[in-house]
Amino acid sequence: xxxxxxxxxxxxxxxxxxxxxxxxxxxxxxxxxxxxxxxxxxxxxxxxxxxxxxxxxxxxxxxxxxxxxxxxxxxxxxxxxxxxxxxxxxxxxxxxxxxxxxxxxxxxxxxxxxxxxxxxxxxxxxxxxxxxxxxxxxxxxxxxxxxxxxxxxxxxxxxxxxxxxxxxxxxxxxxxxxxxxxxxxxxxxxxxxxxxxxxxxxxxxxxxxxxxxxxxxxxxxxxxxxxxxxxxxxxxxxxxxxxxxxxxxxxxxxxxxxxxxxxxxxxxxxxxxxxxxxxxxxxxxxxxxxxxxxxxxxxxxxxxxxxxxxxxxxxxxxxxxxxxxxxxxxxxxxxxxxxxxxxxxxxxxxxxxxxxxxxxxxxxxxxxxxxxxxxxxxxxxxxxxxxxxxxxxxxxxxxxxxxxxxxxxxxxxxxxxxxxxxxxxxxxxxxxxxxxxxxxxxxxxxxxxxxxxxxxxxxxxxxxxxxxxxxxx
Amino acid sequence: xxxxxxxxxxxxxxxxxxxxxxxxxxxxxxxxxxxxxxxxxxxxxxxxxxxxxxxxxxxxxxxxxxxxxxxxxxxxxxxxxxxxxxxxxxxxxxxxxxxxxxxxxxxxxxxxxxxxxxxxxxxxxxxxxxxxxxxxxxxxxxxxxxxxxxxxxxxxxxxxxxxxxxxxxxxxxxxxxxxxxxxxxxxxxxxxxxxxxxxxxxxxxxxxxxxxxxxxxxxxxxxxxxxxxxxxxxxxxxxxxxxxxxxxxxxxxxxxxxxxxxxxxxxxxxxxxxxxxxxxxxxxxxxxxxxxxxxxxxxxxxxxxxxxxxxxxxxxxxxxxxxxxxxxxxxxxxxxxxxxxxxxxxxxxxxxxxxxxxxxxxxxxxxxxxxxxxxxxxxxxxxxxxxxxxxxxxxxxxxxxxxxxxxxxxxxxxxxxxxxxxxxxxxxxxxxxxxxxxxxxxxxxxxxxxxxxxxxxxxxxxxxxxxxxxxxx
Numbered sequence: 001x002x003x004x005x006x007x008x009x010x011x012x013x014x015x016x017x018x019x020x021x022x023x024x025x026x027x028x029x030x031x032x033x034x035x036x037x038x039x040x041x042x043x044x045x046x047x048x049x050x051x052x053x054x055x056x057x058x059x060x061x062x063x064x065x066x067x068x069x070x071x072x073x074x075x076x077x078x079x080x081x082x083x084x085x086x087x088x089x090x091x092x093x094x095x096x097x098x099x100x101x102x103x104x105x106x107x108x109x110x111x112x113x114x115x116x117x118x119x120x121x122x123x124x125x126x127x128x129x130x131x132x133x134x135x136x137x138x139x140x141x142x143x144x145x146x147x148x149x150x151x152x153x154x155x156x157x158x159x160x161x162x163x164x165x166x167x168x169x170x171x172x173x174x175x176x177x178x179x180x181x182x183x184x185x186x187x188x189x190x191x192x193x194x195x196x197x198x199x200x201x202x203x204x205x206x207x208x209x210x211x212x213x214x215x216x217x218x219x220x221x222x223x224x225x226x227x228x229x230x231x232x233x234x235x236x237x238x239x240x241x242x243x244x245x246x247x248x249x250x251x252x253x254x255x256x257x258x259x260x261x262x263x264x265x266x267x268x269x270x271x272x273x274x275x276x277x278x279x280x281x282x283x284x285x286x287x288x289x290x291x292x293x294x295x296x297x298x299x300x301x302x303x304x305x306x307x308x309x310x311x312x313x314x315x316x317x318x319x320x321x322x323x324x325x326x327x328x329x330x331x332x333x334x335x336x337x338x339x340x341x342x343x344x345x346x347x348x349x350x351x352x353x354x355x356x357x358x359x360x361x362x363x364x365x366x367x368x369x370x371x372x373x374x375x376x377x378x379x380x381x382x383x384x385x386x387x388x389x390x391x392x393x394x395x396x397x398x399x400x401x402x403x404x405x406x407x408x409x410x411x412x413x414x415x416x417x418x419x420x421x422x423x424x425x426x427x428x429x430x431x432x433x434x435x436x437x438x439x440x441x442x443x444x445x446x447x448x449x450x451x452x453x454x455x456x457x458x459x460x461x462x463x464x465x466x467x468x469x470x471x472x473x
Numbered sequence: 474x475x476x477x478x479x480x481x482x483x484x485x486x487x488x489x490x491x492x493x494x495x496x497x498x499x500x501x502x503x504x505x506x507x508x509x510x511x512x513x514x515x516x517x518x519x520x521x522x523x524x525x526x527x528x529x530x531x532x533x534x535x536x537x538x539x540x541x542x543x544x545x546x547x548x549x550x551x552x553x554x555x556x557x558x559x560x561x562x563x564x565x566x567x568x569x570x571x572x573x574x575x576x577x578x579x580x581x582x583x584x585x586x587x588x589x590x591x592x593x594x595x596x597x598x599x600x601x602x603x604x605x606x607x608x609x610x611x612x613x614x615x616x617x618x619x620x621x622x623x624x625x626x627x628x629x630x631x632x633x634x635x636x637x638x639x640x641x642x643x644x645x646x647x648x649x650x651x652x653x654x655x656x657x658x659x660x661x662x663x664x665x666x667x668x669x670x671x672x673x674x675x676x677x678x679x680x681x682x683x684x685x686x687x688x689x690x691x692x693x694x695x696x697x698x699x700x701x702x703x704x705x706x707x708x709x710x711x712x713x714x715x716x717x718x719x720x721x722x723x724x725x726x727x728x729x730x731x732x733x734x735x736x737x738x739x740x741x742x743x744x745x746x747x748x749x750x751x752x753x754x755x756x757x758x759x760x761x762x763x764x765x766x767x768x769x770x771x772x773x774x775x776x777x778x779x780x781x782x783x784x785x786x787x788x789x790x791x792x793x794x795x796x797x798x799x800x801x802x803x804x805x806x807x808x809x810x811x812x813x814x815x816x817x818x819x820x821x822x823x824x825x826x827x828x829x830x831x832x833x834x835x836x837x838x839x840x841x842x843x844x845x846x847x848x849x850x851x852x853x854x855x856x857x858x859x860x861x862x863x864x865x866x867x868x869x870x871x872x873x874x875x876x877x878x879x880x881x882x883x884x885x886x887x888x889x890x891x892x893x894x895x896x897x898x899x900x901x902x903x904x905x906x907x908x909x910x911x912x913x914x915x916x917x918x919x920x921x922x923x924x925x926x927x928x929x930x931x932x933x934x935x936x937x938x939x940x941x942x943x944x945x946x
Contacts, residue, residue, distance in 0.1 A: 057709045060586035071584070111544070113533035113762070116901060204677050205761070205901045229904040233762070236530045236905075288678070289586070289706070428589060428678045431702040432709075 042445035048303015056289040064326035065097035065257030085264035093336040097257035118207035130248025153190035197231035202423035259325035279353040281327035288430030297354035304447035315455030363415035365391030410461035515918035521776015529762040537799035538570035538730030558737035566809040570730035591680035603721025626663035670704035675896035732798035752826040754800035761903030770827035777920035788928030836888035838864035883934035
C-alpha cells in the first residue's frame with residue numbers, strides 16, 4: 001500500500017548514487033519493494049516486542065556492573081544468535097559499581113511519617129542509622145548555590161524544582177541539573193544530605209533515580225529523590241513550621257565490576273566493510289525492569305534488523321546492532337566502543353540509537369554533510385507514510401552514539417513523542433505493560449526503513465557523492 | 474441562582490410537614506434562602522478542604538490503634554473546637570492492633586528480582602528471613618478452594634484475579650473476596666503463604682493493602698498483595714516455567730490498643746434531641762496519607778456542617794458529626810457507636826456517611842419508610858441543580874452507618890463517581906494531591922443541603938407524617 005509513495009521518494013536520489021551491480025532503475029524497484037515489505041512486516045512485529053518482553057521478564061532489572069547485567073548479556077548473546085545474527089559477541093570492559101542496599105527517608109517532627117524516596121546513583125552512604133536535621137527548602141539548585149552557609153550548615157537541603165513535561169524531553173535536562181549538582185552544592189554548604197524532588201513527571205508516589213555524576217562510583221554526599229507528592233507534602237509541612245527529617249542510605253560500591261557491549265551483525269555484501277550502526281543500551285536502573293529505558297530501544301533495533309535479515313537480498317553494507325552496557329552510570333559502553341573501534345570510525349557510514357522509550361516517532365532529524373542533504377530528504381520522504389515529519393539537520397544522536405557523532409560519524413535521530421516518557425523512566429513503574437504495542441511497531445518500521453535504505457545503497461552521508469551522470473551531460 | 478428551582482422543589486413537602494414555629498410559607502422561604510446560601514458557599518469551600526489538607530499533612534497516615542491515630546483524634550478535637558462545634562469529645566474504645574514492620578517479596582528463580590508488595594492487614598508474620606517455595610497460580614479464590622491439596626502443599630499460592638473499575642465501586646466487592654479468603658484457603662491447602670494481585674485498579678506499581686478478616690489482629694497465614702504489573706510479571710514468568718519466590722513479612726501485634734470516635738455537634742433548637750448524623754472515618758491505612766480514604770469524607774462532612782453553623786438560624790435538630798475510629802480494621806468505631814448510643818437510636822432521624830473518595834456525587838439514594846418517599850423526592854429535587862440524579866430507596870448507608878441502617882435508622886447515600894477511587898485507595902498514592910477541589914466542593918454542597926433540610930424541618934423519614942391540612946379539607 002505504501003509503494004507508490006516510496007517509489008516517488010526514491011526517484012531522484014538513486015540517480016545520484018554511486019556504483020551499483022544493478023541499474024538505478026533495478027535498485028529503485030528493489031528498494032521500493034523491500035521498503036514496502038519492511039513497513040508491512042514491522043507494523044505486525046513480534047520479534048522486537050518479544051525481545052523486550054522476554055528481556056524484562058527473564059532477566060528483569062539490569063543494573064550496570066551487576067550480576068543481573070551479566071545475565072542480560074548472556075541472555076542477549078543467546079537470543080541474537082538464535083535470531084540468526086552474525087558475529088554475535090561481547091566487548092567487555094570494567095566500570096566502577098554502585099548499588100543501593102537500603103534507603104529510608106522520614107519526617108521526624110512535627111508529624112512522624114515516611115516519605116517515598118530513593119537514593120540517587122552514586123550517592124554517598126550515610127552513617128549507619130542515618131543522619132537527621134532540619135530541612136531547608138530551595139526552589140532551584142541555583143538558589144542553593146547562592147545561599148549563605150549559615151542557612152545550610154548542619155541542615156538537610158531540599159531542592160523542590162519541577163520537571164516540565166515536553167514532547168522532545170527538553171524539560172528533563174533542566175530537571176536533571178539539581179540531580180547532578182546537589183551533592184556538591186550541599187557538601188560545599190556544610191549540609192548533611194540533600195533531598196531533591198524526583199526528576200520524573202508523573203503525579204504518583206514513584207521515586208525517580210538516576211546518576212548524580214558521570215565520573216565515579218560515589219558522589220560528594222548522600223542524595224535521595226523523593227516523589228512529587230512527597231515533595232509537596234514536605235513543602236506543606238515546611239509552610240507550617242520547622243521540619244526535621246532522617247535520611248538513611250546504605251550502599252555497596254566496587255572499584256571494578258564487569259560490563260560490556262553486546263554486538264550482533266548482518267554482514268553486508270559488496271560493501272560489507274561499511275557499517276550502519278543502530279544501538280540501544282542493555283543496562284537499566286534497578287527500580288523497574290527497564291522496559292522503556294531501554295529494553296524498548298533494544299527491541300526496536302533488534303526487531304528492525306531481524307526484518308531486514310528476512311528480505312530476499314542482503315543489503316550491501318553491514319548492519320551492526322550494538323546493545324551498549326553501563327549507559328546509565330556514565331556512558332561507559334559508549335566510551336568503550338569508541339576506544340575499541342576508534343581506528344575504523346570512518347567505516348561507520350551512519351549511526352542511530354533508540355533510547356527514549358517507545359512513543360511514536362514524529363520527526364526524523366539528521367546530521368549529514370551539507371551536500372548530502374538530498375539523502376536526508378529522501379529518507380524523510382520514505383518515512384512520511386508512517387506519520388513522521390521531516391526534521392532539521394542538527395541531530396545529536398543520543399547518549400551512546402553522541403561520541404560517534406562528535407567524531408564525525410553521520411547520525412540520524414528518529415524523534416519519539418516522549419511526553420509521557422519521564423512518567424516511567426528511572427522509576428519502579430518502568431515495566432513492560434507501559435509499552436504501547438502499536439507505537440512500538442511504528443518505531444520498528446522507521447528503524448527498519450532508514451537502516452535498510454542506508455545499507456542497501458552506497459550513499460555517503462558525509463559528503464556529496466560524484467554525480468554518476470555528470471560525464472554524459 | 475438556584476433559588477427558583479429550590480422553591481419549586483420544596484413546595485408540596487413543606488405543606489405536608491409537622492409542627493412549626495413558622496408558617497409553611499415562611500419556612501419555605503427560609504429553607505430556600507438558606508439552601509441557596511449553602512450551595513453557593515459550599516462551591517467555594519475552604520474549611521472542608523483545609524480540614525483534609527491539614528489532617529493529611531499535620532498527622533499523615535492514621536493506622537487504627539496507632540500513635541498516629543491518637544494524634545489524629547487530638548488534632549480533630551482541637552480543630553473541631555476551633556471551628557466552633559458543640560460538645561466536641563472522644564468516645565474511646567480498644568481494638569486489636571496489627572502493623573507491618575517489614576515486608577519483602579522477591580523472585581528467587583529463574584530470574585532474581587524484587588516484586589512490589591505489601592502485607593495485608595492482619596497477615597500472619599513469616600518466620601524471620603521469610604518462607605520460600607514454588608508458586609502455584611490460580612485465577613480466582615474459588616479455583617484455589619477447589620484445588621487438590623497435592624497441588625498446593627508446601628507451595629506459595631498466587632491468586633491473580635482482576636478488579637474491574639466501576640463507577641459505583643461494585644467491582645471492589647468481587648476483588649476483595651480473594652483478600653478475605655486467601656489466608657484461610659492457603660492454610661487449609663498446606664500452602665506456606667498467599668500472594669494476591671492487588672485489589673486496586675491502577676496500572677502502576679502500587680501495592681494495595683486492606684484487612685484480611687474482620688475478627689482479630691492476625692489471620693490464618695501470611696498474605697501479601699503484589700502490584701498489578703508485578704502480578705503480570707509473575708504470570709509471564711510462570712508461563713515460561715517453574716518460579717520460586719521468597720515472602721518475608723514481619724509484624725507487630727497488640728491485644729488492646731486505643732482507638733475512639735471523635736464527635737462534634739451543632740446543637741439544634743426546638744428539636745435538639747433529634748439527631749441528623751453525618752459521618753466519615755478518621756483512621757486510614759498506613760501506606761498513603763488517607764486523603765481519599767477517608768480524609769476527604771471527614772473534610773466533606775465537617776465542611777458541610779460548618780457552613781450550616783454559619784447560617785442566620787440554627788436548624789431545629791442537632792447535627793452530629795462523627796469521625797469514626799478503626800474503620801479499616803473491622804468497623805470497630807461503628808460497633809462502639811451503636812453500643813454507646815443503642816438506647817437512643819430512635820432519636821437518630823437520619824444518618825449518612827462519606828467514605829468513597831471525593832468524586833462528584835451523581836446519584837442520591839435513600840432508605841426511608843415507604844410512606845416518607847415524598848421527602849426523598851424533595852431532597853433529590855433540591856440536589857438536581859448540583860448535577861445529582863435521583864436514586865432508588867435501597868441505600869445501604871456505607872460501612873460505618875450500615876449498623877444504624879440495619880437498626881432502622883433512615884439513611885441516605887450520596888453516590889460518588891468512584892471510577893478512579895480504587896486507583897488510589899489503600900495504596901501509597903492516596904495523598905492530598907489526588908483530590909479534585911471542585912469535585913470535593915460539590916460533595917460539600919450536597920451534604921450541606923440534605924443535612925440542613927433534614928435538620929431544619931421536622932420531617933420523619935421513618936414514616937408518613939400526618940397531613941397538617943387534613944382537618945381543613
